[in-house]
Structure formats: structure tokens, C-alpha cells
Amino acid sequence: xxxxxxxxxxxxxxxxxxxxxxxxxxxxxxxxxxxxxxxxxxxxxxxxxxxxxxxxxxxxxxxxxxxxxxxxxxxxxxxxxxxxxxxxxxxxxxxxxxxxxxxxxxxxxxxxxxxxxxxxxxxxxxxxxxxxxxxxxxxxxxxxxxxxxxxxxxxxxxxxxxxxxxxxxxxxxxxxxxxxxxxxxxxxxxxxxxxxxxxxxxxxxxxxxxxxxxxxxxxxxxxxxxxxxxxxxxxxxxxxxxxxxxxxxxxxxxxxxxxxxxxxxxxxxxxxxxxxxxxxxxxxxxxxxxxxxxxxxxxxxxxxxxxxxxxxxxxxxxxxxxxxxxxxxxx
Numbered sequence: 001x002x003x004x005x006x007x008x009x010x011x012x013x014x015x016x017x018x019x020x021x022x023x024x025x026x027x028x029x030x031x032x033x034x035x036x037x038x039x040x041x042x043x044x045x046x047x048x049x050x051x052x053x054x055x056x057x058x059x060x061x062x063x064x065x066x067x068x069x070x071x072x073x074x075x076x077x078x079x080x081x082x083x084x085x086x087x088x089x090x091x092x093x094x095x096x097x098x099x100x101x102x103x104x105x106x107x108x109x110x111x112x113x114x115x116x117x118x119x120x121x122x123x124x125x126x127x128x129x130x131x132x133x134x135x136x137x138x139x140x141x142x143x144x145x146x147x148x149x150x151x152x153x154x155x156x157x158x159x160x161x162x163x164x165x166x167x168x169x170x171x172x173x174x175x176x177x178x179x180x181x182x183x184x185x186x187x188x189x190x191x192x193x194x195x196x197x198x199x200x201x202x203x204x205x206x207x208x209x210x211x212x213x214x215x216x217x218x219x220x221x222x223x224x225x226x227x228x229x230x231x232x233x234x235x236x237x238x239x240x241x242x243x244x245x246x247x248x249x250x251x252x253x254x255x256x257x258x259x260x261x262x263x264x265x266x267x268x269x270x271x272x273x274x275x276x277x278x279x280x281x282x283x284x285x286x287x288x289x290x291x292x293x294x295x296x297x298x299x300x301x302x303x304x305x306x307x308x309x310x311x312x313x314x315x316x317x318x319x320x321x322x323x324x325x326x327x328x329x330x331x
Contacts, residue, residue, distance in 0.1 A: 003155050003166045004292065004319050007197065011040045011325035016118035017065075018321050018328075019111055021104035023047040025125045029059035031317035036063040040318065041325045044117055046104040067111070069101045078110040085138060109134040112303045118328035121320050123308030128173055128296065131307045135298070145300040149186045150174045150307065151193050152282045152295035153323070159289070161249045162268040168194040168202075169270050169285075172278035173296030173307065180222050184229035187271045189299040191237045194269050196330050197323060204230070205248035205267035206241025207277070211257040214244075223273055238262050245270070245281075294319050304328050 001009070018041045020028050032043050043064045045052055052066055069075055082096040100107050105126060111117040122131045132148070141148055150173035159165030170190035175182055183206070191202035208223045209215060220242055227241035240263035247257040247264050254265025272278035286293040296307045297320070304327035306320050 003153065003163075003198065004294070004322065006199075007319070007326055008038065008040055008322045010329070011322040012038070014329050015039065015041055016325040016328040017042040017044060017116075018324055019044045019046065019108040019117045019120040020317075020321075021046045021108035021120065021122050022125050023052055023104065024055055026055065026059075027124050027312070027314045027317060029056040029061055030314035031321065032056075032061050032064055033059045034314065034318050035321050036061070038318075040322050043321075044108075044111065046107055067107075069104070069107045074114070074116060075100060078107070078114060081114065082106075082110060082138070103134075105130060106134045106138075109138050109305060112305065113138050118331075119304035119306070119324040121306050121308065121317065121324050123296075123306075124310060124312055124317060127310075128307050131305070132174075132298070135301050135305045139302045139305065141300050142302050145189065146185050147182055148174065148298060148300040149189055150296040150298055151190050152293050153197060153297065154282060154285055155292040155294070156285065156289050157291065163198050163200050165291075166198055167268055167270055168198075169272065169278060169282045170299075171272065171275065172282045174275070174298075176275045178274070180225035180229060183222065183226035183271065183273065184233055185300075187226065187230045187239060187269075188234045188237065190269050190271055191234065191239075193297070193299050197326060198268070200268070202237060202269045203263045203267045204237060204239040204269040204271060205243045205263055206230070206239065206271050206273075207245055207248060208242035208273055209244065210242050211244045211247045212242070214257075219273060226271075240264055240267075241271075243267070292319070294323060297323060303331065 048068045079096045108120045149171040151170035154167045156165040171186050194202040206223050206227045210220045223242040230239045240261045246253045248267040251265035258264035285291045304324045
């Protein structure tokens with residue numbers, strides 16, 4: 001069974017309620033039809049019945065819950081809660097009403113905050129910053145987590161590296177140039193994400209252009225320091241660094257460049273030193289190896305809200321809905 005098939009099976013076993021707020025996008029309706037048909041999750045679509053009838057024409061979304069912020073009886077409670085959460089920033093009742101009735105991303109996040117939905121998926125037609133802003137303002141971070149970061153689940157066909165071709169790549173979407181402390185926290189979160197979704201032990205490689213001192217540079221020093229911090233923060237996580245990519249995933253090269261390492265040559269979680277390398281890396285693997293890239297998925301938020309690439313298709317949305325549902329099961 002492939003990674004995504006196993007995730008869908010887990011989602012079906014304990015169906016969660018997932019909000020899809022981007023109801024002006026046809027991909028949302030195509031994905032909703034498939035999610036409902038396969039029993040992956042319950043779906044909430046945000047918008048007026050007229051809006052959804054117009055944009056969803058031709059798709060079978062009869063099983064979806066349609067929530068109109070302007071008429072939903074819970075909107076008043078959402079407005080009061082948002083004012084309470086943002087009063088230190090000067091939020092007024094009028095501003096909260098305007099925001100929630102017209103910005104469906106904010107409304108979807110508030111549904112998650114208030115327990116009326118288990119998670120949200122957006123980003124097909126919204127920038128990452130637009131998706132994450134309400135999450136950080138309303139949901140905030142999990143207890144004990146210092147920052148929100150992102151990861152991709154990469155499923156590489158015909159590959160015996162990683163977990164039968166499945167990897168977590170992090171961070172590929174949020175932290176531009178993390179310092180050693182941030183990089184260590186990203187690595188710990190990425191290990192937890194891999195464990196939760198893949199169900200296998202994470203083997204974390206802290207990537208660099210250097211392996212075990214083969215190059216000298218402050219960028220290398222950052223990765224070495226971050227590796228040491230991971231061992232302090234999560235002593236049960238198997239981690240090694242600094243490692244070049246080939247030393248991290250190719251057994252014979254790992255044995256040569258990092259002899260005795262429990263991770264080198266076997267890594268399934270790849271932590272990139274900065275956003276440039278992470279973003280370039282996942283797109284190279286996606287396009288050249290024809291891998292499936294699920295994400296950018298978020299880690300560290302108090303409830304599961306996941307971003308999508310604006311180049312995604314409906315199948316990608318279905319996959320991320322399933323992942324979000326499984327994350328919600330472990331909340």
C-alpha cells in the first residue's frame with residue numbers, strides 16, 4: 001500500500017470534519033466530490049448557497065455542509081471570541097464582524113478554534129502568508145513548541161531509499177534562514193510529523209554542503225550546532241549532521257563519509273539549512289523524479305491547518321485533506 005493510500009485508510013477509519021474555505025475555486029469542488037465519495041472526511045464549504053451553487057455547478061457535493069458566515073447562528077460567538085483574542089491589538093466588534101463575514105480563511109480557522117471543525121486546508125488560490133496569518137493570530141502554537149514551520153511529504157516512485165521512497169522534507173515553505181536553535185526545533189517537529197504520518201521511526205539528517213567537517217564555513221557551523229541541540233531537545237530522536245544529501249540517503253556513501261552513523265545512508269527526514277535549499281530541493285525531486293509532493297504541511301500550530309501549493313490539482317487537495325484528518329486524529 002502506498003503512503004497516501006495508507007493515510008486515506010486511516011482517515012476513513014475515524015472521519016474528521018475538514019473545512020475547505022476556497023469556494024471560488026473549481027478544484028475545491030472536484031476535491032470535495034472525491035473526498036465525500038471515498039469517505040475520507042466530512043467537508044465544510046464556506047459561502048452562501050448561491051455562491052456555492054454557481055462555482056460548484058457540475059460537481060456532486062450534496063454531502064458537504066455549507067456554512068454561510070452571514071447567516072450561521074454561530075457567527076456571533078465567533079465574533080465575540082475573535083474580539084477577545086485580538087483585543088490587545090485593538091480589534092473591535094465591527095472589525096471582527098467584517099473580517100469573519102468576508103474572509104473565509106479567518107472564518108475557517110475560527111471554526112477550528114471553536115471546535116466546530118477538526119482542521120482546515122487552503123492555499124490553492126491563496127498565498128501561504130494569507131493562510132497562516134489567521135492560524136498564528138487565532139490558533140497560535142502548540143504548548144512547548146517554539147515556532148511554526150512547514151514540511152512536505154515526498155513520495156518518490158520506484159525508490160528504495162528513505163521509507164520505501166517516502167521522506168519528510170523540512171522546512172520548505174516558511175523559515176527563510178533559521179538560526180541553529182530554530183533549525184533544531186524544525187528538526188524535532190519534522191521527526192514528530194514523520195512518526196505520526198508514516199508510522200515508522202524517523203531518521204533525521206541535518207543537511208549541508210559538508211559532511212563531517214569536509215568543509216569549513218559558518219553555514220556548516222550552524223548545522224553542527226543545530227544537530228547538537230536536537231540531541232538535547234529530543235534525546236530519543238536518531239539524528240546526525242552535518243551531512244551532504246548523498247551521505248544522508250545513499251547507504252554506501254553514508255558508510256564512507258560518516259562511518260558508524262545510525263542515520264547516514266538511511267535518512268527518511270531531511271532537514272534543509274535554509275528555505276532556498278529546501279524549496280529548490282523539493283521541487284527538483286517533484287519534477288525530475290516525478291515524486292508526489294504533499295504540502296506545504298504545517299507543524300507546530302495548535303490545530304491542523306495545512307497549506308497547498310497554488311499549482312496543486314484536485315488530487316493533491318484530496319491527499320492533503322486526508323493528511324489533515326490523520327493529524328486531527330492525533331490531537
